[in-house]
Amino acid sequence: MNKMLEEVVSIEFNRQIGKDTCLLGFRSASLASLAKPGQFLMIHSGRETKDPLLRRPFSIHRIQDRNKLMMLYRIVGKGTSLLSALKENDPISVIGPLGNGFALPRPNEPSLVMAGGMGIAPLFFLTQVLKRVQKHKIKMFLGFPTSQEAVLIDQLKDLNIDLSLTTEDGSLGIKGLVTDLLDQYLGQELTNKPVIYACGPTPMLKKIAQKAIKSRLRCYVSLEGYMACGLGLCQGCAVKAANNKGKPYYYVCQDGPVFSAEMIDWEVM
Ligand SMILES: Cc1cc2nc3c(=O)[nH]c(=O)nc-3n(C[C@H](O)[C@H](O)[C@H](O)COP(=O)(O)OP(=O)(O)OC[C@H]3O[C@@H](n4cnc5c(N)ncnc54)[C@H](O)[C@@H]3O)c2cc1C
Numbered sequence: 001m002n003k004m005l006e007e008v009v010s011i012e013f014n015r016q017i018g019k020d021t022c023l024l025g026f027r028s029a030s031l032a033s034l035a036k037p038g039q040f041l042m043i044h045s046g047r048e049t050k051d052p053l054l055r056r057p058f059s060i061h062r063i064q065d066r067n068k069l070m071m072l073y074r075i076v077g078k079g080t081s082l083l084s085a086l087k088e089n090d091p092i093s094v095i096g097p098l099g100n101g102f103a104l105p106r107p108n109e110p111s112l113v114m115a116g117g118m119g120i121a122p123l124f125f126l127t128q129v130l131k132r133v134q135k136h137k138i139k140m141f142l143g144f145p146t147s148q149e150a151v152l153i154d155q156l157k158d159l160n161i162d163l164s165l166t167t168e169d170g171s172l173g174i175k176g177l178v179t180d181l182l183d184q185y186l187g188q189e190l191t192n193k194p195v196i197y198a199c200g201p202t203p204m205l206k207k208i209a210q211k212a213i214k215s216r217l218r219c220y221v222s223l224e225g226y227m228a229c230g231l232g233l234c235q236g237c238a239v240k241a242a243n244n245k246g247k248p249y250y251y252v253c254q255d256g257p258v259f260s261a262e263m264i265d266w267e268v269m
């Protein structure tokens with residue numbers, strides 16, 4: 001099991017950067033030194049809680065200066081509303097880093113990063129790391145429902161990656177779904193087969209995983225489904241495994257949240 005810490009940290013900033021979307025930063029050199037792209041933190045928006053069910057899971061979105069961690073989150077309910085009301089210097093209780101994280105590409109294997117909406121949260125950190133370890137230019141397909149939900153476009157452009165943007169209503173970038181870009185991409189003659197990294201809504205991940213399996217591409221998806229305790233205690237995050245040779249179910253908090261596409265039974269997702 002990976003090393004895990006429980007810390008109370010002070011918020012350095014917590015600001016709205018888009019419609020119902022916030023960026024929160026805090027310092028912790030110890031958490032930053034352990035964190036890998038794809039891992040997550042369980043956060044409680046108070047000084048501390050002994051009740052794991054009161055915490056919420058958030059991906060590690062970015063690491064800066066070796067000691068600053070950032071989280072990108074959308075306000076969807078009670079926990080995220082409480083979080084969004086916190087100000088500079090307010091304490092939050094953090095457990096992590098949790099989960100497995102993304103496997104990095106093989107030498108000479110280009111990366112295709114596919115993000116839908118808040119799926120960009122863990123994939124930004126992954127892209128930061130890929131930039132350091134890869135010689136190929138990183139390709140990213142990023143989709144939002146409309147331009148109103150779009151965030152971080154300038155920061156991603158600053159990473160100097162090959163970025164293609166879609167919105168469902170065509171208000172920004174190409175009109176359509178991010179998965180439409182995958183169809184076009186796979187229709188081309190590919191000299192080097194890419195490894196795909198994806199995070200976003202389950203229907204998007206299902207489509208990507210099924211196409212990757214069919215095209216015999218390595219593909220890693222980060223599942224962000226329901227999670228209560230995040231620590232392997234409640235079994236609330238079970239997903240059905242693709243075959244029953246090994247485990248019948250995986251627990252997203254312990255076996256994931258990143259899975260190789262062929263590990264999951266996508267028919268029941
Ligand atoms: C490993 C992991 C990493 C995550 N990383 C991020 C992240 O980086 N940024 C981010 O914004 N969110 C992330 N999430 C989702 C985030 O944890 C939930 O949005 C959050 O817990 C909602 O808490 P709440 O109290 O505000 O909402 P609740 O009051 O618990 O729920 C409000 C509404 O949102 C729905 N909902 C709750 N959780 C989810 C979910 N996981 N998926 C879809 N619908 C949900 C509920 O059904 C309900 O309708 C992640 C989830 C997991 C499992």
Ligand code: FES
Nearest residue numbers: 230232234235253
């Ligand atoms: S969230 Fe409780 S076991 Fe995974």
